[in-house]
Amino acid sequence: MSYFDIFIFGWNLNAFMFVVNMLLAIRVIRSKDPEELEEENEQLQRLKEEFDSYYPNRRYETLATYLIPFTAFFRMSFRILEMLSFFSRNSGTTMYDFMVYKYVSEINRAKEQD
Numbered sequence: 001m002s003y004f005d006i007f008i009f010g011w012n013l014n015a016f017m018f019v020v021n022m023l024l025a026i027r028v029i030r031s032k033d034p035e036e037l038e039e040e041n042e043q044l045q046r047l048k049e050e051f052d053s054y055y056p057n058r059r060y061e062t063l064a065t066y067l068i069p070f071t072a073f074f075r076m077s078f079r080i081l082e083m084l085s086f087f088s089r090n091s092g093t094t095m096y097d098f099m100v101y102k103y104v105s106e107i108n109r110a111k112e113q114d
Helices: 003-030 034-054 058-067 071-089 095-113
Strands: none
Touching: 003 058, 003 071, 003 095, 034 095, 058 071, 071 095
16 A cells, blocks of 8 residues: 555545534534524634634644544544543533533633643
8 A cells, every 4th residue: 555545545534524523513403493503602602712712723723634644533533432422421411512511621721721
C-alpha cells in the first residue's frame, strides 16, 4: 500500500465521520419541535460565544482535522464514545444536555488555566 493509498483511506474515514456527524445532527433536529430547538439554540449560542472567547482558533483546528488523514476519524470516534458514555451514565438525557456539558466543562477548564 503506497502513501497515497493510505492518505486516501484516511480522508475517506474523515468523510465518513463527517457524514455520521451530519446524520446525528439531522436526527436531533427531527426529534424536536421548532420552538424547543430555538430555545436550545439560544442557550448553546451563548455558551459557544463564551467558548470562542477562550478558544478563538477552534474553528481552524476543526477544519484542519478534516484535512489531515485519520485525524477527524479518531477525534469523532472518541467524541461518539464520550457521548455514549454520557448517555449511559445519565439516563433520560439528550444531545442538548451533552453539548451543554461539553461547553461548560471546556469553559471551566479554560478558566482554571488562566
